[in-house]
Amino acid sequence: MRALFIILFCLLFQGISAQEDTLVLKPDTLPGGVFILRETDRGGVVLPEVEIKEVTIVGRVSKGRQYPYARYERLVYNIKRVYPYSLVVRETLAEVNYELERIPDDRERRKYIRDIEKDVFREYEDDVRKLTITQGRLLLKLIDRETRNTSFILIQQYRGNFSASFWQAVARIFGTNLKEEYDPAGEDALIERIVLDIEAGFL
DSSP states (O other), X not given: OHHHHHHHHHHTTSSOOOOTTSSOOOXXXXXXXXXXXXXXXXXXXXXXEEOOOOOOOOOOOOGGGOOOHHHHHHHHHHHHHHHHHHHHHHHHXXXXXXXXXXXXXXXXXXXXXXXXXXXXXXXXXXXXXXXXXXXXXXXXXXXXXXXXXXXXXXXXXXXXXXXXXXXXXXXXXXXXXXXXXXXXXXXXXXXXXXXXXXXXXXX
């Protein structure tokens, strides 16, 4: 199963074409805790106003069904383990697409992609090989979160229908679904809350 995640991780960088909107940049406040105050007229009264980040509110679970703390701590550990790799995928896709737009020759583009693939494989193979099945599943979800595309769609776009179907069949054997979408307001709400806490520096 670990080999599957290594292959999927590397497949995301193979055969990438110059495609727009693969990366959706997320708006954010200015770095360093700097906020821009605006003046807003509210019924003849001018008041200061600042734009803040969107806040996700998750309903409280009843006491009889609270999420066990040990499982929560394990989930935090696993997310912190794989979240950086999802950012690598997002940033590398953006970089590759940007460079491909500047390379007019198809042969040179294929060579550039092969070089990127070798670099990624050499740098991350050992780390990805150590991931557990649970961490691999979380990585697939977080890749969907960061790229707005499931792993199945990414492989389909960059490697074709046959490769996507083949790896989906292999993934299903191990109880994983490459078509599974990230649902921050539903079943993945706890994962989303943990990721937001990581991004905010609370975890």
